[in-house]
Amino acid sequence: MKKIAVIGCGAAGMMAALAAAESSSSVTIFEKNSKPGKKIYITGKGRCNVTNACSVEDFFSYVKRNPRFLYSAIYDFDNTAVMDFFEKNGCHLKTERGDRVFPVSDHSSDIINTLYRAVTKAGVNVLFNTTVYSVESMGGKVSAVVYENDGEPVTREEFDSVIVCTGGVSYPSTGSTGDGYKFAKELGHTVVTPLPSLVPFETKESWCKDLQGLSLRNVGLKLFLEKNDDAQKKTDETKNKKKKSKPVYEGFGEMLFTHFGISGPLVLTASCHYEKNMQGKVFIDLKPALTEEQLDKRVLRDFEEGLNKSFKNILGGLFPSKLIPVMIELSGIDPEKKVNEVTREERSNFVKLIKNLPLTITGTRSFNEAIITRGGVSVKEINPSTMESKLVEGLYFAGEVIDVDTETGGFNLQVAWSTGHLAGVSASAAF
Numbered sequence: 401m402k403k404i405a406v407i408g409c410g411a412a413g414m415m416a417a418l419a420a421a422e423s424s425s426s427v428t429i430f431e432k433n434s435k436p437g438k439k440i441y442i443t444g445k446g447r448c449n450v451t452n453a454c455s456v457e458d459f460f461s462y463v464k465r466n467p468r469f470l471y472s473a474i475y476d477f478d479n480t481a482v483m484d485f486f487e488k489n490g491c492h493l494k495t496e497r498g499d500r501v502f503p504v505s506d507h508s509s510d511i512i513n514t515l516y517r518a519v520t521k522a523g524v525n526v527l528f529n530t531t532v533y534s535v536e537s538m539g540g541k542v543s544a545v546v547y548e549n550d551g552e553p554v555t556r557e558e559f560d561s562v563i564v565c566t567g568g569v570s571y572p573s574t575g576s577t578g579d580g581y582k583f584a585k586e587l588g589h590t591v592v593t594p595l596p597s598l599v600p601f602e603t604k605e606s607w608c609k610d611l612q613g614l615s616l617r618n619v620g621l622k623l624f625l626e627k628n629d630d631a632q633k634k635t636d637e638t639k640n641k642k643k644k645s646k647p648v649y650e651g652f653g654e655m656l657f658t659h660f661g662i663s664g665p666l667v668l669t670a671s672c673h674y675e676k677n678m679q680g681k682v683f684i685d686l687k688p689a690l691t692e693e694q695l696d697k698r699v700l701r702d703f704e705e706g707l708n709k710s711f712k713n714i715l716g717g718l719f720p721s722k723l724i725p726v727m728i729e730l731s732g733i734d735p736e737k738k739v740n741e742v743t744r745e746e747r748s749n750f751v752k753l754i755k756n757l758p759l760t761i762t763g764t765r766s767f768n769e770a771i772i773t774r775g776g777v778s779v780k781e782i783n784p785s786t787m788e789s790k791l792v793e794g795l796y797f798a799g800e801v802i803d804v805d806t807e808t809g810g811f812n813l814q815v816a817w818s819t820g821h822l823a824g825v826s827a828s829a830a831f
C-alpha cells in the first residue's frame with residue numbers, strides 16, 4: 401500500500417487526502433491548527449461560496465493567472481462533481497446570483513464537517529497541532545516529512561509521496577503562512593513572488609476617509625494602469641495621442657469607502673487586475689444607468705426645479721448625504737451659488753465628475769486583508785495532468801500554494817477541490 405503525506409487540512413488537503421485514500425493508499429494529513437478547514441470557515445462571510453455553477457468553459461475566463469494549467473484538473477473534477485459530492489454526502493446546496501453556490505444552511509461549518517467526515521470515514525489519519533518543518537528528497541525522489549506533533553520531539557517519517565496543500569499567505573491567522581513556498585524552494589522549485597489579491601485599494605485622496613462606511617450599490621468602476629517610469633510615460637503620451645488607453649478592468653456592482661481608500665466586492669474584483677509596479681487610477685461612475693447626455697438633462701431638471709436654491713441644496717436627489725460635501729468640493733462650484741447662476745460649463749464638468757469620480761491608487765492592503773494570494777509555486781515546474789513536480793518525483797502541489805488565482809464567485813475553492821482531487825488520485829496511482 402502506498403504511503404502518502406498531505407500537508408494542510410484545508411480545502412485542497414482534505415480533497416487530496418480523500419481522493420488518495422479512496423484509491424487505496426495509506427494517507428496521513430499534517431495540520432498545524434487544532435481543527436480542519438480554518439480558512440473554509442470564514443469563506444463567503446461564513447456561508448462558504450463552495451463553487452460556481454457556470455459552464456466549465458466559462459470557468460476558465462474567471463481564472464486570472466495560468467488558466468490553461470488547470471484544464472486537466474478542472475475536467476477531472478469539475479464544479480458538477482463538487483456539487484454531487486456534497487449533495488451525496490448530505491450537505492444540500494443552493495445557487496444564488498452570479499451562479500454562486502452555497503450550502504442551503506448558509507453555514508460554512510457544514511461544508512467542513514461533510515468533508516472531514518468523508519476524510520475520516522475513508523480511513524485517513526489526521527494529525528492536528530502538527531507543524532511540518534521540511535520535506536526531504538533523495539536521488540530526485542521525495543523521501544520524508546519532518547514534523548513536530550504538539551510539543552513531542554521532532555520526528556522524521558518516510559513517505560512514498562507528499563502532497564503540499566499549505567495554501568498561500570493571506571489571512572495568515574488561519575494557518576496559511578507560506579510554508580509550502582519554503583518547502584518548494586528547498587526542493588529546487590521557483591516561487592513566483594506572492595502578492596495580495598482580491599484585496600482593498602489604498603488611495604491618495606484623503607476624502608475617502610470622510611466617507612468611511614459609505615457603501616454604494618450599482619456603481620460602475622474602471623481601472624486604468626499606466627507605466628510608472630517617466631521616460632516610458634513620454635513615449636506613452638505620444639502613443640496615447642493616437643490611441644485612447646483602455647481600462648484593464650471595467651465592472652459594475654457594490655463598493656465601500658474606508659479610512660484608507662476603497663473596498664467592497666467591485667473593488668476586490670478589480671484588484672486582481674492591478675499591477676503594483678504601475679500607476680493605478682480608478683474612475684467611479686455614480687450613475688451608470690444614464691449616459692452623460694441623459695444625466696445632464698436630469699441635473700438640468702433638478703436645477704430648474706430649484707432655481708433660487710443654492711447649489712449645495714439641490715443635490716439630495718443625486719447622492720447620499722454623506723457624499724454631497726465631497727462632490728461639491730471636487731466640482732469646484734461655490735456651494736452657496738444659486739443654481740440659476742451655475743454656468744453650462746460648470747454643469748457639464750459636474751456631470752463628467754459624476755460619471756468619472758477619479759481616485760489614485762497608491763497600493764493594496766496587506767495579506768492580512770487579502771482574500772487570496774496571487775503568485776506561488778511556478779506552474780512551469782508542475783505537470784498539469786497529475787499535479788506532480790517536474791523536478792522531484794513523488795512531490796505534488798494542490799490549491800492556493802500554486803501560482804493560479806481567480807476572481808471571486810467560488811472559483812478559488814473550485815481550484816482547491818480540483819487540484820486536490822487530481823493530486824490525490826495521481827499520487828495514489830503513481831508507482
Ligand SMILES: Cc1cc2nc3c(=O)[nH]c(=O)nc-3n(C[C@H](O)[C@H](O)[C@H](O)COP(=O)(O)OP(=O)(O)OC[C@H]3O[C@@H](n4cnc5c(N)ncnc54)[C@H](O)[C@@H]3O)c2cc1C
Pocket residue numbers: 407408409410411412413430431432433437438439440442443444445448449450451530531532533565566567568570571574575576577578579580770771772798799800801809810811812813814816
Ligand atoms: C475571508 C476569505 C473569504 C473567502 N471566501 C471564499 C469563497 O467564498 N469562495 C471561494 O472560492 N474562495 C474563498 N476564499 C479563498 C479560499 O478560501 C482559498 O482559496 C482556499 O481555502 C485555499 O485552500 P487551500 O487548501 O489551498 O489552502 P488553505 O485553506 O489556506 O489551507 C492550508 C492549510 O495548511 C495548513 N498548513 C500550512 N502550513 C503548514 C505546515 N507547515 N504544517 C502543517 N499544516 C500547515 C494551514 O494551517 C491550513 O489549514 C476566501 C478566502 C478568505 C481569506
